Amino acid sequence: MNYDWDFSVFLPYLPALARGALITIELSVISSIVGTLLGVALGIVYRLKPIDRVLLPINDILRAVPLLVLIFFVYYFPYTELLGVSAPSAFACATVALTIAQAVYTADVVRAAVDGVSQGSILGARSVGLRENEIWRYIILPDIFRQIAPSLVAFYIGNIRMSSLASVIGCEDVVFVARTAISQRFRSLEAWTIVALIYVILVLPLTIAARKLESSEWLKRR
Amino acid sequence: MVEATLTTDQLDIDRLDIHGLSCANGPLRVLNDFQMKVKMGETVAIIGRSGSGKSTLLRCLSLLQQPDRGNVSLDGKNYLQNGKALLPLWQVRQQIVMVFQDYNLFPNMTAMNNITLALEKVRKVPRKEAQEKAHKMAEKLGIGHVLNRYPNSLSGGQAQRLALARAMVLEPKVLLLDEITSGLDPETILNVTEAITELRDSDATGNLAIVLVTHLMQFASDFADRICFLDGGKVVEDLPAETFFQECKMEATRNFVAAFMRPLL
Numbered sequence: 345m346n347y348d349w350d351f352s353v354f355l356p357y358l359p360a361l362a363r364g365a366l367i368t369i370e371l372s373v374i375s376s377i378v379g380t381l382l383g384v385a386l387g388i389v390y391r392l393k394p395i396d397r398v399l400l401p402i403n404d405i406l407r408a409v410p411l412l413v414l415i416f417f418v419y420y421f422p423y424t425e426l427l428g429v430s431a432p433s434a435f436a437c438a439t440v441a442l443t444i445a446q447a448v449y450t451a452d453v454v455r456a457a458v459d460g461v462s463q464g465s466i467l468g469a470r471s472v473g474l475r476e477n478e479i480w481r482y483i484i485l486p487d488i489f490r491q492i493a494p495s496l497v498a499f500y501i502g503n504i505r506m507s508s509l510a511s512v513i514g515c516e517d518v519v520f521v522a523r524t525a526i527s528q529r530f531r532s533l534e535a536w537t538i539v540a541l542i543y544v545i546l547v548l549p550l551t552i553a554a555r556k557l558e559s560s561e562w563l564k565r566r
Numbered sequence: 567m568v569e570a571t572l573t574t575d576q577l578d579i580d581r582l583d584i585h586g587l588s589c590a591n592g593p594l595r596v597l598n599d600f601q602m603k604v605k606m607g608e609t610v611a612i613i614g615r616s617g618s619g620k621s622t623l624l625r626c627l628s629l630l631q632q633p634d635r636g637n638v639s640l641d642g643k644n645y646l647q648n649g650k651a652l653l654p655l656w657q658v659r660q661q662i663v664m665v666f667q668d669y670n671l672f673p674n675m676t677a678m679n680n681i682t683l684a685l686e687k688v689r690k691v692p693r694k695e696a697q698e699k700a701h702k703m704a705e706k707l708g709i710g711h712v713l714n715r716y717p718n719s720l721s722g723g724q725a726q727r728l729a730l731a732r733a734m735v736l737e738p739k740v741l742l743l744d745e746i747t748s749g750l751d752p753e754t755i756l757n758v759t760e761a762i763t764e765l766r767d768s769d770a771t772g773n774l775a776i777v778l779v780t781h782l783m784q785f786a787s788d789f790a791d792r793i794c795f796l797d798g799g800k801v802v803e804d805l806p807a808e809t810f811f812q813e814c815k816m817e818a819t820r821n822f823v824a825a826f827m828r829p830l831l
Contacts, residue, residue: 462673464666464668464669464670465670465671465672465673467630467666467670468666468669468670468671468672468729468732469672469683470630470655470659471628471630471659471663471664471665471666471670471733472659472660472663472683472684472688472732472733472736473655473656473657473658473659473660473663473684473688473736474656474683474684474687474688475656475688478687478688482672482675482683482687483672483674486674487673487674490674561716564718565673565674565716565717565718566673566674
C-alpha cells in the first residue's frame, strides 16, 4: 500500500493560489470588520423596546439560515427586476452574505452583553456627572467589547473557514482555484492538502491570539 | 437649559435645603415628606435601620433616583421642584457628588483616568491640568503611588480612597457618602475615615457640606456636626453629634442606639 504524493503538478498554480488566498483574506477581513460594526449597532438597537419584538425574530431567522443558503440567496436575488440595478459580482455577494452572518451572530452576543455591563460603574459614572453618551463611550462599550472579545475571535476564525463557501458562486478564492487545478491535474489529495495548509496559516495566528486573550489582564478589567 | 429659580427668603443661605421629599421604591414609600437643612461646611450623619431610606435619600439628592415629590435647593437655588429636576442631571451631579459603599470605579481605566475622566469630559479641563489635579488629590489621600494601576489590583482601602479622590477632584459643594466604610476591615476603616477627615479639614473653601450614611456610630459621632435618625422615611431626631447618644429622646432612636451599646451575647 503506497500513495505517490506529487505536489509538483501544482507548482504552476502557486501564483493563482496566492491570489485566491488574498481573496479569502479580503472576504474574511471585510466581512469581519463590517459585520462586527453592524452587529454591535444592531445588538444595542435590539435592547430598545418595542422594536426588539420585530427585529429579534428577524435576527433569529437569519442565524438559522445556513451560510451556503444565504450566499445563494444574495447571489440569485433578482436585483434588476426588483431594484433596477445590475447584479453585483460573486465577490460582492459572498462578502455581503458573510457580513450578514457575522453581524447577526455579533448582534446576539452584544445584546446579551449589554445586560452584563457592570451597573456599579454606570452608577459611578452618573454620580460624577458623566452624560449618557459619555457613559456609553467610556464605560459601557469598553465593557461590552471585553465581554464579547473571545466570541468575536471565534467568529473571525469561523468567518475565514466559512469563506470557502464563496467558491460555489464562482468567487475566485483559494478553494475555487484548487477546484480548477484539480479538474485540470486530477490530483485532489495534494490540492486539498495545500488548501488546508493555507487555511491553517490564516487561522493559526487568530487561534494563538484567542488563547492569549483568554488569560490577558485586559479581559479581566471589567 | 432651564434656569434655576431663586428662593432666597433667608440671608443665611443653606447649602442644601430639602423640603417635602418623597420617594417610593415600588409599592414601598421609602422617603415620606422628608425635611432637612445642611449648612455650608457642615457634616451631617444619617443613621437608621436598614431600609429606613438612608441610601435612597442620598440617591435622590444627587438625582440618581427620581423622587416622586419635593423641593431641594443648593445654595438657595432650587434644582428640584415638585420632584422635577430644573437643571440637567449632569450639572447637579457635578456639584453634589456621591461616593458609594461598593466604590463603583471604572474597571477598564487606570486609577489616574478614573479621577480625570469627569474632569476632562464634563468640565473640559485640559488633560495635563486634570492629571495635575488628580495627582494632588491622590497624594492627599495617600494613593499617589497607585495611579498607574487598575481598580482590580487595589485593596479595599485604596479603592475607597480612589472613589473619594474621583469625587473630591470635582470640588463639589456637597459630598454624599453612602456607607463608605462597609465591608472594610477595622484597620482600613480607620485608614479611610482618617483620609476623609483630613480631606474635609483641608478643604480650601471650608464650605463643603457632607451628608453621610453610616452604621458606624463612633464615626458618626466623631466626624459629624449633627446626627439625624431616620425612621419611616423622616428625620425623627436631629441633634448635635457630641450629645446625640446622651440626649436622644424618641423611643425608636433610643432602641436603635441601645442595640449598638448592648453586647451581642
